[in-house]
Amino acid sequence: MKVMQERVSMGLNGNAAAAHAMRQINPHVVAAYPITPQTDCVERFAEFVSEGLVDTEFVTVESEHSALSACIGAAASGGRVMTATSSQGLALMWEMLYIAASMRLPIVMMVVNRALSGNINIHCDHSDTMGARDAGWIQLFSENAQEVYDNMIQAVRIAEDMRVRLPVMVTQDGFIISHAVERVELLGDEEVKTFVGPYKALYSLLDLQHPVTYGPLDLFDYYFEHKRSQIEAIDNCLPVIEEVGKEFGKLSGRFYGLLEEYRLADAEYAVVVLGSTCGTAKEAVDRLRDRGKKVGLLKIRCFRPFPKEQIIRALAPLKGVAVLDRSVTFGGFGGPVFTEIRSALYDVSPRPLIIDFYYGLGGRDIYVEDIEKAFARIEDVVRVGWVDKHIDYLGLRE
Amino acid sequence: MSRLKTWKELTPGGIICEAGNARTYKTGDWRTERPQVDKAKCINCFFCWAYCPDGSVRVDADKGTMEGFDYDHCKGCGICASVCPKQAITMVPER
Amino acid sequence: MPTLKELAKRPERLTPGHRLCAGCGAPIAVRLILAAADKPVVAANATGCLEVSTTIFPYTAWNIPWIHSAFENAAATIAGVESMYRAKRRRGEIDEEIYFVAFGGDGGTYDIGLQALSGALERGHRFLYVCYNNEAYMNTGIQRSSATPLGAWTTTSPVGRVLPGKTQWRKNLTEIVAAHGIPYVAQSVASNWRDLVNKAEKAFHTDGPSFINVLASCNRGWRHEPSETLKVMQLAVECCIWPLYEVENGVYRLTYKPKEKKPVEEWLRVQGRFRHLLAPENRHLVEAFQRYVDEEWEKLLKRCGEA
Numbered sequence: 001m002k003v004m005q006e007r008v009s010m011g012l013n014g015n016a017a018a019a020h021a022m023r024q025i026n027p028h029v030v031a032a033y034p035i036t037p038q039t040d041c042v043e044r045f046a047e048f049v050s051e052g053l054v055d056t057e058f059v060t061v062e063s064e065h066s067a068l069s070a071c072i073g074a075a076a077s078g079g080r081v082m083t084a085t086s087s088q089g090l091a092l093m094w095e096m097l098y099i100a101a102s103m104r105l106p107i108v109m110m111v112v113n114r115a116l117s118g119n120i121n122i123h124c125d126h127s128d129t130m131g132a133r134d135a136g137w138i139q140l141f142s143e144n145a146q147e148v149y150d151n152m153i154q155a156v157r158i159a160e161d162m163r164v165r166l167p168v169m170v171t172q173d174g175f176i177i178s179h180a181v182e183r184v185e186l187l188g189d190e191e192v193k194t195f196v197g198p199y200k201a202l203y204s205l206l207d208l209q210h211p212v213t214y215g216p217l218d219l220f221d222y223y224f225e226h227k228r229s230q231i232e233a234i235d236n237c238l239p240v241i242e243e244v245g246k247e248f249g250k251l252s253g254r255f256y257g258l259l260e261e262y263r264l265a266d267a268e269y270a271v272v273v274l275g276s277t278c279g280t281a282k283e284a285v286d287r288l289r290d291r292g293k294k295v296g297l298l299k300i301r302c303f304r305p306f307p308k309e310q311i312i313r314a315l316a317p318l319k320g321v322a323v324l325d326r327s328v329t330f331g332g333f334g335g336p337v338f339t340e341i342r343s344a345l346y347d348v349s350p351r352p353l354i355i356d357f358y359y360g361l362g363g364r365d366i367y368v369e370d371i372e373k374a375f376a377r378i379e380d381v382v383r384v385g386w387v388d389k390h391i392d393y394l395g396l397r398e
Numbered sequence: 399m400s401r402l403k404t405w406k407e408l409t410p411g412g413i414i415c416e417a418g419n420a421r422t423y424k425t426g427d428w429r430t431e432r433p434q435v436d437k438a439k440c441i442n443c444f445f446c447w448a449y450c451p452d453g454s455v456r457v458d459a460d461k462g463t464m465e466g467f468d469y470d471h472c473k474g475c476g477i478c479a480s481v482c483p484k485q486a487i488t489m490v491p492e493r
Numbered sequence: 494m495p496t497l498k499e500l501a502k503r504p505e506r507l508t509p510g511h512r513l514c515a516g517c518g519a520p521i522a523v524r525l526i527l528a529a530a531d532k533p534v535v536a537a538n539a540t541g542c543l544e545v546s547t548t549i550f551p552y553t554a555w556n557i558p559w560i561h562s563a564f565e566n567a568a569a570t571i572a573g574v575e576s577m578y579r580a581k582r583r584r585g586e587i588d589e590e591i592y593f594v595a596f597g598g599d600g601g602t603y604d605i606g607l608q609a610l611s612g613a614l615e616r617g618h619r620f621l622y623v624c625y626n627n628e629a630y631m632n633t634g635i636q637r638s639s640a641t642p643l644g645a646w647t648t649t650s651p652v653g654r655v656l657p658g659k660t661q662w663r664k665n666l667t668e669i670v671a672a673h674g675i676p677y678v679a680q681s682v683a684s685n686w687r688d689l690v691n692k693a694e695k696a697f698h699t700d701g702p703s704f705i706n707v708l709a710s711c712n713r714g715w716r717h718e719p720s721e722t723l724k725v726m727q728l729a730v731e732c733c734i735w736p737l738y739e740v741e742n743g744v745y746r747l748t749y750k751p752k753e754k755k756p757v758e759e760w761l762r763v764q765g766r767f768r769h770l771l772a773p774e775n776r777h778l779v780e781a782f783q784r785y786v787d788e789e790w791e792k793l794l795k796r797c798g799e800a
Contacts, residue, residue, distance in 0.1 A: 165410060206587055208589060212414065462498045
């Protein structure tokens with residue numbers, strides 16, 4: 001196994017990119033359970049452990065529930081903790097997701113986005129992570145393997161910032177990113193070590209001089225106050241995410257914000273997308289721009305906390321917005337991205353017309369043409385002046 | 399607790415940093431019967447100390463003597479009386 | 494092994510002011526086990542009576558670092574704590590020796606926490622798992638668990654015209670744990686301090702996973718006077734319903750042999766949860782109970798080389 005001291009450009013898939021970030025971060029504890037399509041990441045990390053390239057205590061738990069439970073125990077014991085999962089694994093962690101966040105433990109978890117059963121499906125959609133959007137975790141979505149790597153490293157800094165102290169989920173789209181090899185620029189090992197810095201323990205169970213009680217019974221007299229302070233914590237971390245994104249940019253040349261605007265400055269119509277589909281959407285935007293259409297893309301990198309102000313600033317001047325949701329809110333009024341964006345724009349006057357498209361469920365491919373259709377539809381809606389159909393589908397056989 | 403803390407005053411994460419502060423919470427008023435020890439009969443075997451669910455048997459560990467009860471916390475279960483090999487502890491109704 | 498007077502010199506790790514019921518068996522077991530630790534201890538706790546009653550915010554009865562996160566994961570949680578400890582030792586970030594213990598009730602251990610326990614045992618973390626076994630889900634109001642004995646009334650095995658309480662025998666968790674081949678497994682009772690402290694001390698000194706299944710009465714669920722707690726628990730031992738034994742590196746040893754094996758009826762008689770079994774029409778159930786206990790006892794004697 002080769003140890004990379006210097007910066008290097010390698011062909012890596014998203015899982016490998018995440019595993020390399022984990023190697024360079026060298027967490028105290030990693031507790032993880034295999035699940036497709038995340039396995040590849042954990043296997044690679046296991047190799048790093050086996051080859052002695054990390055000092056990590058690698059806990060090969062018997063379930064995802066225990067993976068996050070062990071991470072919670074470990075993170076409460078004053079050290080850096082990471083895990084990775086996907087789909088059903090994230091669903092099995094559900095109970096513990098909320099607890100990790102409410103205990104304010106800076107755990108970093110890589111999630112490979114995969115459809116939730118049933119029926120069972122191993123391919124990409126966002127139903128796993130979107131289902132976890134209200135659990136109190138910060139959620140960073142990645143467009144490609146490079147972003148997976150970059151987000152993992154930034155996630156450690158964000159999670160452990162004393163103004164934040166919250167768990168962070170870094171997501172990548174199953175197979176589309178996790179298993180597709182791309183060129184990825186890795187920082188040098190020392191650079192990453194310096195960037196993430198030493199772990200600063202807070203309320204550690206191993207601090208015998210200051211014994212703490214984690215997870216007490218919290219009744220009607222205090223539970224609400226604790227939730228209020230948790231709301232404050234996650235709301236306050238937007239500037240930290242931006243700061244870390246800038247600092248990471250200075251180091252790597254790759255700058256990150258909460259959102260990424262693509263040809264949006266003078267646009268009249270936009271699609272809003274998360275994850276790997278952003279690449280496809282950029283291509284669609286380019287093609288339409290070539291045909292003289294004033295279109296752009298708003299890519300959401302940080303979905304939790306929801307960067308409301310920034311999204312309003314980006315979308316308010318537009319005539320029409322088409323949101324692409326890769327997960328369903330059954331019985332709800334559109335997907336999670338749509339409902340949130342539509343709600344954010346409610347106070348804007350005049351406000352753009354907004355429609356939603358469900359797409360890509362269970363790994364269904366999305367093509368540039370699909371996104372062109374979405375643009376065509378929103379243009380039609382704006383021409384008519386009102387929304388006839390709020391929710392529609394892309395790439396579905398009707 | 400005369401005044402409950404506001405959310406801004408709480409330790410993050412719902413953590414309690416004052417280990418063992420339950421000692422300040424008095425459970426003695428749960429009692430309907432109180433244990434009384436006749437020290438003349440007591441052989442300082444410490445069984446009452448060992449089996450008290452509430453850590454409410456006072457002992458002087460250095461001298462090795464049983465010193466009575468912590469009535470602030472004793473719930474009056476009567477286990478101490480039941481386990482005393484010399485019947486030195488009796489339960490009397492609280493008035 | 495320390496005397497009681499020596500134990501009394503150690504710090505009280507579970508303080509008074511907790512809100513477990515008067516006469517509860519659980520804190521007796523916890524106090525004795527923690528007193529047996531000759532080094533600092535960090536504890537994890539499954540959801541249950543012990544957890545809720547000792548940590549009603551803003552109060553904690555724990556004088557040691559303590560964590561509760563959920564019901565089924567005390568073993569996984571302490572495994573995480575212990576892993577962090579190992580990682581920090583390896584990196585030279587900590588040098589104290591620390592013991593790790595997880596407490597779970599029978600619901601949190603026999604039932605919902607069994608998988609996490611099994612996993613943590615197999616992985617070989619250095620920790621002691623204590624099941625304080627009161628033979629039902631007492632925290633939620635006396636529902637049957639897989640530790641509840643045959644014939645017991647609980648709120649989910651009520652006694653009716655058709656059913657005489659719980660219709661299944663309990664699961665033998667101590668044997669299930671022993672089958673993991675871990676270095677130290679024991680069964681003990683909160684009414685025998687010497688037995689319990691001795692086992693806890695051995696467990697803490699074990700370099701690897703250890704497990705103690707401690708019978709700890711719940712007077713509300715078992716239906717007896719709070720002052721009878723010790724007597725009722727001890728009767729379970731004297732009737733050979735709850736034998737005290739240990740399995741040390743695979744070697745079985747009976748740690749207490751009743752001078753005279755009492756009939757199970759003596760134990761059933763002192764608890765309201767078995768009152769219906771004493772009716773003449775349920776005689777056959779008492780006999781079945783006795784037969785089962787006899788068979789299990791004989792098997793255990795053989796394993797312990799006592800038969």
